[in-house]
Amino acid sequence: MQLDSHTTWATGYQVTVTGPHVRFTPVVVSHDDRRGKQWTELPLPAPDFKMRSNTIAGSSTHDAWVFGDREPTTGRILAEHWDGAHWASTPIEPPPGELYDLNLLGSSAPRPDSAWAVGAASIxxxxxxxxxxxxxxxxxxAGLIEHWDGSAWHRMSADGIDGDWWLNSVTEIARDDVWAVGNTAAPDDKPVLLHYDGQAWSRVAAPAFTGLAGEYQxxxxxxxxxxxxxxxxxLADKDRGHPLVAHFDGRTWTTVQAPEGVAGKLWSVTAVPGGMATVGWDPSGAQDRPIGFRYTHGRWQNLDLSVTGxxxxxxxxxxxxxDNRLTALGTGSTPKSQDYQPLALTGRG
Structure with a gap:
């Protein structure tokens, strides 16, 4: 996330394998472009965290949030707030029933008195x-929608969705204008599009698209x-995926024709002047291949996201x-080591 004109934060997790045991440790890093290319870790307060960190959001360097999974042994849900000097845990109550898994996957925090975290819980x-x-x-x-009002977290519901479903991302435009997206599970496997009008969440019909199934990420x-x-x-039974893009102009949702001849999934989008930029990867080959595009004024521009070595x-x-710079964040391995390493690539496209 971009906290100001110079400061970029990112979150993820470190994977440690010891015999048959796999441990996830959440990680938060910061980059200030006035201090060179170095990224600096911002250690979370509790070294006993054993879950993934999946999403980060904030309004300033004095108001940032990190969200992740529920830790199975303790039942703790990763929800940490940064006030400019310290991290503090903010308890989110799990939904009723016996939990099998819980993951917060997307977030938005435009103001200190409003933050959203979305994901899913398996009961x-x-x-x-x-x-x-x-x-x-x-x-x-079932999908989860959690809202912070400046003092506590509150769970919200969304009606009109049958079967298994989850949410992957959320963005608040105004107090009465919030969008969240995700998808239903197989065999339906269709996009989920939700809107909050300041009073309640409701499902909005996703625009028609070509394909057997689809998901919004x-x-x-x-x-x-x-x-x-x-x-x-x-597009077909053995297809690993092709880009799916949609746009809302204030009245109507429309599917946007993706670049021709491009396979893969788009995982993240950010608004830019005149359009948007998006990144993801193509899993159809022997190795994952990065893909990224800028779409402005009705034209696609390919972003060269390859990294030597x-x-x-x-x-x-x-x-x-x-200033129109883009930063793409992800992972990659090298021929000498199959361990995945974090990658950060900055440019103007």
């Missing part, structure tokens, strides 16, 4: 004996008449600075 609905012994845990998955806006959504569509590269986030 245990029963257990059945497995065919080869053991137990099969049956679950249902990220939403961004420059204002109430300029909202962008990106994700992927599945790295392979299997995918970009998970893109942020825009006021």
């Amino acid at each position: 245990v609905t029963g257990r059945t004996p497995g065919p080869n012994g053991g137990t099969i845990i049956n679950t249902r998955t 990220s939403v961004a806006a420059s204002g109430p008449k300029d909202v962008w959504v990106v994700g992927r569509t599945i 790295y392979e299997d590269v995918s970009y998970l986030a893109v942020v825009a600075a006021p």
Whole structure:
């Protein structure tokens, strides 16, 4: 996220494998372009965190949030606030019932008295004996919408969605104008588009698109008449995905024709003057290949996101600075090491 004209923050997690055990440790890093190219870690307060950090949002360097998963052994949900000097945990109560999993995947925090975190919770609905012994845990998955009002978190509901579903991203334009996006689970596997009017959340019909299935991964806006959504569509049974883009002009949602001949999924979008920029990756080959585009004034421009010496590269986030710079954030490996390393690429496209 871009906190001011010079400061960019990002979040992710470190993966540590010890024998059969896998540990996730959340990480937050900061970059100030007045101090060179170096990124600096902002250590979270509790070293016993054992969950992923999935999303970051904030209004300034004195008001930032990090959200992630629920830690299974303690039940703690990662929701940390930065006030400019210290991190503080802000408890989010889990939904009722026996939880199998909970993940906060997207966030928006335009003001100190308003922050949103969205994701999904999997609730245990029963257990059945497995065919080869053991137990099969049956679950249902429902989207989560959490809102911070300046003093506490409150859960909100959204009606009109059947079956399993989840939310991936949210953006607040105004107190009465908030968008959230995600998708339903297979076999339906269709985009989910929600709007908050200051009173309640409601589902909005997604625009028609080409494909057997589709999902919305990220939403961004420059204002109430300029909202962008990106994700992927599945064109055939064995298709790994093709870019899916939609735009709202204040009245109507319309699917935007993606660049021809491009495969892959778009994972993140940010608003820029005259349009948007988006990044993701193409998983259809032997290795992931980065993809990224700027779409302004009705024209697509390819962003060269390749990194010399790295392979299997995918970009998970893109942020825009006021001077039209873009920063793409992701991961990649090298021929000498299959361990994934963080990547940050900055340019003007």
